[in-house]
Amino acid sequence: MSGRFVRLAESARQAVTIRVDGKPVQALLGDSVMVAVLTAGGHLRESEFGDGHRAGFCLMGACQDCWVWTADGERLRACSTPLTEGMDISTRQPETTWPDHA
Amino acid sequence: MAGPRVIIIGAGPAGVRCAETLVAAGIRPTIIDEGRRDGGQIYRRQPDNFTRSYSTLYGTEAAKAAVLHSCFDALRERVDYLPETLVWNISERVVYALRLGKLVELPFDALVLCTGATDRLMPVKGWNFAGTYSLGGAQVALKSQACAIGRRTAFIGTGPLLYLVAAQYLKAGAGVAAVLDTSPWSLRLAALPKLLAMPRALFNGMALTLALRRAGVPMYNGVTPLEITGSGEGGVSGLSFKDARGQAHSLACDAVALGYHLRPETQLADLARCEFQFDAATRQWLPRIDPDGRSSVHGVYLAGDGARILGANAAEASGRLAALAVLKDSGHPVETDVVDGQRRILARLERFAQGLRQSFPWPAHFAANLPDDAVVCRCEAVTVGELRRVVAQTGATESNRAKAFSRVGMGRCQGRYCGNAAAEIIAHAADVPIDQVGRLRGQAPVKPLPIAIAEDGA
C-alpha cells in the first residue's frame, strides 16, 4: 500500500533520504522514524504472535508496538526516535530478542 | 541555603509549576523527562524546525501553552533539566535513570512524581490491526508531526478527548469518518451542574461538537463497538457498531482512533512503595495521597494526571501544592493562604472532573460481551477467550496470578493498555467485584531498556 500516515502541514522542511528494508525513502528533517516509514508504507514490523503487521499504537513511548531495527541490529522505538540522514531501517526483527529482555 | 535534593519526574504542567515554586523558594530541583522537550502531553512542543503557530497547535489553550513554555524557559538556568532521560526504577531514595545510553543513579531527599497519563483502553475485536491507534496517539501524530493517522479516521470511545482530537483533525484538513461515543447523551445533561464548575471549558467542548456537526461528520452517542474490520496484512478497512437503539451500522475507514479517557501512569509510585487505594468512581487503583499530594511514603509526592485524572489546569495547581508540601516538610516557611488558594482551585476542578467522569463513564459492561476471539493483549495477541479459560480452569481471579497463567499484562507495554480491561474481564468471568481482582504490580524496568544495557546492568 502507499503511506498510512498523511502529511497535513509543515511540508517545507529539508528533504532527507533514509533506507527502509533496503529501499530509499524520502522523508523530511524533523520526522520521527515512525512518520518517515508510515508516510511511505503501511507498517513498521510484523507481530511475532502471528496476527499480521503492526504500525504502532500510542505514539508516546508507552506501548512499545513501534519497534524497528537498524541495519546493525539495534532496536529503536520509532515514535520517539527522530530520523537522521542515511539511516538504514529494517522492519524485520533480526533475531528473537523478546521476551527474553524486557 | 543548601536545600533538600529534590527530583521532579515529568516536565508537563504539573512538573513545571512544581519546579517554579521550588525555585522561588531558593531550591534547585532536578527535572527529569523522557521526552526531548518540555510541555508534557497537552502542551507538547513540536520539533525545532516546525513552524505552526501556538493557536494552530493548541487552539483555545494557546495562551496557557505559551505561558507554561516561557515559564519553563525562564527556569532553565535555575534547575538541572535532564530531557531524554527515562526513569526506570526507584528504590531506597535513589532514582535509576537511562540517559543518552548510560545508566545513572540520582539520590534524593524529596521526589515529586508528575508522570502524567496514557489512554485508557477497552479492546474491540480487530484493534490489533495496523491502523488502530490510541486516541492520544492520533493527537500526538498531529501535534508533534503534522500528520493524520490515515485518510479517513473513525473516532470511537468516550471522553472529552474524543471530540477534541476529532475536531483538531477536521480543522487540520484530515478526513473524519465518524465520531462514535459510547456514552449516552443523557449522562451529559445529568452532569451539567458539575460541568458548570468550569463554564468556559464546557463552552469550548460544546463548540467542538458543533464544529463537527456543521461539517457533516456522522456523530452517534450511546454506541456499542462491534468490530474493527480489516486484515493482518492490509490493516484496518472499516468499523462496525450498534447505535443507541440497537441498530447495526458499518463504515469504511483506514484508521481508527480509540480511547476511553485516561489512566494515570503509576508504576513509579508503585516502585517507590506508595500505597494504593481502589477508586470506585473510575474503577481503578490510585496512589493514596493527602490534599497536597503527599503519598504514604515519607518524601515521595505526586501531582498532576499521574495522581488523579483532573486535567491540565489541575496539574498546574497540584504541582504547586506538591512543591509547597516539599517546602513545608523540609522546614521552609510556607504561607497558608497560598496553599488554601491552590486547594480551592483544585476543588473546583475536581468538581468539573466528576462531571466529566459522569458524562463519559468507563464502559465496564463491555468486557462481559467481548467475543472470545477478540484480542485483549495486543503485545502478545492473547485473546479474551484465553483469559476467560485461564480464569475458569485455574481459578486465578487476582490480576497478577491471572497474568502469570495467561501472559496478559506481561508483554512489552507491561499492562498499560490491557490492564484495566483485563481486570473487568476477570471480574466478570469469575463473578467477583472488580476491587477483588486487584491491580497489576509495577515492575522495573518500567519500560524496556536497550538490549545491551539490560544485559550488563539492569
Ligand SMILES: Cc1cc2nc3c(=O)[nH]c(=O)nc-3n(C[C@H](O)[C@H](O)[C@H](O)COP(=O)(O)OP(=O)(O)OC[C@H]3O[C@@H](n4cnc5c(N)ncnc54)[C@H](O)[C@@H]3O)c2cc1C
Ligand atoms: C496523549 C494525551 C493527550 C492529551 N491532550 C490533552 C488536550 O489536548 N487537552 C487537555 O485538556 N488535556 C489533554 N490531556 C490530558 C493531559 O494529560 C493533562 O491535561 C496534562 O497534560 C497533565 O499534565 P501532567 O503534568 O500531569 O502530565 P503530562 O503533561 O502527561 O506530563 C508527564 C510527563 O512525565 C514524563 N514521564 C512519565 N514517566 C516518565 C519516566 N518514567 N521517566 C521520565 N519521564 C517520564 C512524560 O514524558 C511527560 O512529559 C492529554 C493526555 C494525553 C495522555
